[in-house]
Amino acid sequence: MPTSKLVLGLWPIAGITTIGVTRDDARATLSAAIDAGITTFDTAYSYGYDGESDRLLGECVRSRRDRFTVMGKVGQRWTEQRKRIVDGSPQQLTLDAEESLQRMGIDSIDTLFLHQPDPNVPLESSAAAMARLQARGICKRVGICNASPEQIQQFAASVPADAIQCPLNLVQRASVVKLIQPAQSAGRDVYVFWTLMKGLLAGKITRDHVFEKGDSRPGYAIFQGETRRRIHDAVDRLKTLGGEIEQSVAQLAVGWAISQPGVTAALVGARREEQIRELVGTRVMTPETLAAVERIVGECDCLA
Numbered sequence: 001m002p003t004s005k006l007v008l009g010l011w012p013i014a015g016i017t018t019i020g021v022t023r024d025d026a027r028a029t030l031s032a033a034i035d036a037g038i039t040t041f042d043t044a045y046s047y048g049y050d051g052e053s054d055r056l057l058g059e060c061v062r063s064r065r066d067r068f069t070v071m072g073k074v075g076q077r078w079t080e081q082r083k084r085i086v087d088g089s090p091q092q093l094t095l096d097a098e099e100s101l102q103r104m105g106i107d108s109i110d111t112l113f114l115h116q117p118d119p120n121v122p123l124e125s126s127a128a129a130m131a132r133l134q135a136r137g138i139c140k141r142v143g144i145c146n147a148s149p150e151q152i153q154q155f156a157a158s159v160p161a162d163a164i165q166c167p168l169n170l171v172q173r174a175s176v177v178k179l180i181q182p183a184q185s186a187g188r189d190v191y192v193f194w195t196l197m198k199g200l201l202a203g204k205i206t207r208d209h210v211f212e213k214g215d216s217r218p219g220y221a222i223f224q225g226e227t228r229r230r231i232h233d234a235v236d237r238l239k240t241l242g243g244e245i246e247q248s249v250a251q252l253a254v255g256w257a258i259s260q261p262g263v264t265a266a267l268v269g270a271r272r273e274e275q276i277r278e279l280v281g282t283r284v285m286t287p288e289t290l291a292a293v294e295r296i297v298g299e300c301d302c303l304a
Contacts, residue, residue, distance in 0.1 A: 004039070004040070004265065005258045005265050005266065005282075005284065006038055006040075006254070006258075006265060006266060006268055006279060006280060006282065007038070007040040007041065007042050007071065007191060007265045007266065007267045007268070008029075008030070008033045008038050008040070008041050008042065008267075008268060008269075008270065008276065009042045009193060009267035009268060009269040010041060010042060010043045010044075010047055010053040010056070010057060010269075011044070011047050011053070011269055012269040012270060012271040013025065013026035013029055013030070013052075013053065013056065013269075013270075013271055014047040014048040014052050014053045015048060015052055016047075016048065016049065017214075017215070017216045021271045023052075023056070025271060025272060025273075026052075026056050026271075027056065027059070027060075028272070028273045029270050029271065029272060029273050029275070029276055030056060030057070030059075030060045031060070031273070032273035032274075032276050032277055033270070033276045033280075034060060036276065036277060036280040037280065038276070038280065039067060039068050039069060040068070040069040040070075040071065040265065041057055041061070041068065041069070041070055041071065042071045042072075042073075042165075042191070042267050043057050043070065043071070043072050043073070043100070043104075044072060044073035044074075044076065044115060045072070045073065045074050045075075045076065045077060045096040045097075045099070045100050045115075046073075046076035046077055046078060046084060046115065049078050049082055051099070051100070051103040054072075054100050054103035054104050055103050055104070057070065057104055058103060058104030058105045058106065061104070061106065062104060062105040062106050065106055065107075069110045069111075070104070070106065070109050070110050071109070071110060071111045071112075071113065071143075071191070072097070072100050072109040072111075072112050072113070072139070073112070073113040073114070073115040073145060074092075074093045074096040074097050074100065074112065074113075074114065074115060075087065075088045075093060075096075075114045075115035075116055075117075075118065075126070076115040076116065077092070077096060086115075086116055086117075086118045086119070086120075087118060087121075088114065088116075088117060088118030088120075088121040088123075088125075088126040089118070089121050089125070089126075089129075090125055090126065090128065090129035090132075093114070093126060093129045093130065093133070094129060094132070094133065097109070097112060097133050097138050097139070098138065101138065107137075108137055108138060108139060108140060109138065109139040109140070110139070110140050110141065111139065111140065111141040111142070111143050111162065111163055111189075112130065112133060112134075112138065112139035112141070112142055112143070113142075113143040113144060113145045113163070113165060114126055114127070114130055114142075114143070114144045114145065114147075114155065115145055115146065116145060116146035116147065117144075117146075117147055117151050117155075123151060123154045123155055123158075124154065124157070124158045126155075127154075127155045127156075127157075127158035127159045128158050128159070130142045130159050131158060131159035134159070141162040141163065142159050142160065142161065142162055143161060143162055143163035143164055143165065143188075143189070144161055144164055144165075145164065145165035145166070146165070146166075147164070148178075149178055149179060149182055152164060152179070152182075152183075156186075161186075161188060162188060162189060163188055163189035163190070163191060163264070164179060164183050164188055164189075164190055164191070165190075165191045165192070165193060165267070166179045166180065166190065166191075166192060166193070167192065167193055167194040168180070168192035168193075168194070168195065168257050168260065168263070169192075169194050169195050169196065169197050169201055169253065169257060170201055170234075170253055170256055170257075170293070170297055171197065171201070171222070171231060171234075171297065171302050171303050171304045172194065172197065172222070172303075172304050173303065175192070176260065180192075180260065180261075180262040180263065181261075181262060183262060184261065184262030189264040189265075190262050190263050190264050191264055191265055191266070191267055192257050192260075192263055192265075192266050192267065193266075193267040195253060195254045195257040195266045195267070195268060196250055196253055196254065196268070196269075197222060198217050198220070198223075199217070200217075200222065200223060200228070200231060200235075201231070201235065201249065201250070201253040202249060202250040202253070203235050203238065203239055203242075203248060203249025203250055204250075207228075207229070207232050221304075222304050227302065227304055230300050230301055230302035231300075231302045231304075233300045233302065234296050234297055234300040234302045235249055237296045237300065238252050238253075238293070238296060241289075241292055241293070241296065245289060247281075247282075247283070248278060248281075250278060250279060250282075251278065251279065251281055251282045251283070252285075252289075252293060254266050254268060254279060254282045255282045255283055255284065255285050255289075256285060256290065256293055258282065258284055259284050259285040259290055
């Protein structure tokens with residue numbers, strides 16, 4: 001499978017919600033991704049309390065910029081009290097985009113996304129600011145993340161929306177009809193995240209796993225109760241299927257996502273180099289494998 005179907009998402013190496021990640025881990029993960037052929041990376045102004053994601057990525061790409069595609073996001077930031085806030089005001093979007101470039105030490109971001117709509121700022125104002133950034137050459141293309149179909153249309157009325165980012169995984173599929181199909185019809189790129197649902201679909205978390213203090217994952221409903229039990233049932237069966245076709249559970253989960261019509265690529269996160277080495281072995285699914293995966297998910301009744 002060409003690695004163009006995979007994008008390394010840098011949130012896990014930013015050191016905020018991922019417990020115990022170090023700068024050495026982050027650099028090793030980035031190096032492993034590059035060695036494995038990944039050429040597209042997804043960062044954001046808010047990935048790290050002080051731009052750790054931007055800075056680490058810049059170390060790897062600035063000296064060979066023509067080899068890599070950089071996707072960035074603005075519209076979220078951290079206060080001095082380390083509280084994440086949404087700020088889609090034109091002035092702040094401009095300042096944050098400029099600072100992201102400075103952190104990375106590059107001249108332009110290939111695709112710059114509005115991280116999410118700000119309920120306190122007219123979306124047209126945020127979109128117009130993104131258009132001005134594009135006109136200045138700060139970015140080549142513009143997109144939007146975490147937006148409803150209506151918000152995407154509103155955004156696109158002010159600036160060509162070249163791409164969207166939205167969640168998609170084996171058990172959470174609402175985006176297919178609501179977001180991915182309309183984007184495909186409009187000719188937009190679609191980058192999907194949460195393909196492993198924060199590790200639950202990676203096949204490494206056991207039924208009795210105890211999360212470390214500070215780990216945010218137990219707060220998600222999908223990690224609780226009957227829903228989680230059914231997902232573990234499906235994961236057990238996916239392990240058996242994967243053993244037959246030499247694919248891990250994680251490879252099957254990501255492979256399902258990139259096999260969906262309209263999906264340009266999957267954003268995959270990794271905090272250690274061995275994780276990204278596993279994921280680059282993901283393949284677009286054959287019809288037979290896709291049918292087998294769908295049968296497992298259906299029989300386990302684990303759609304969230």
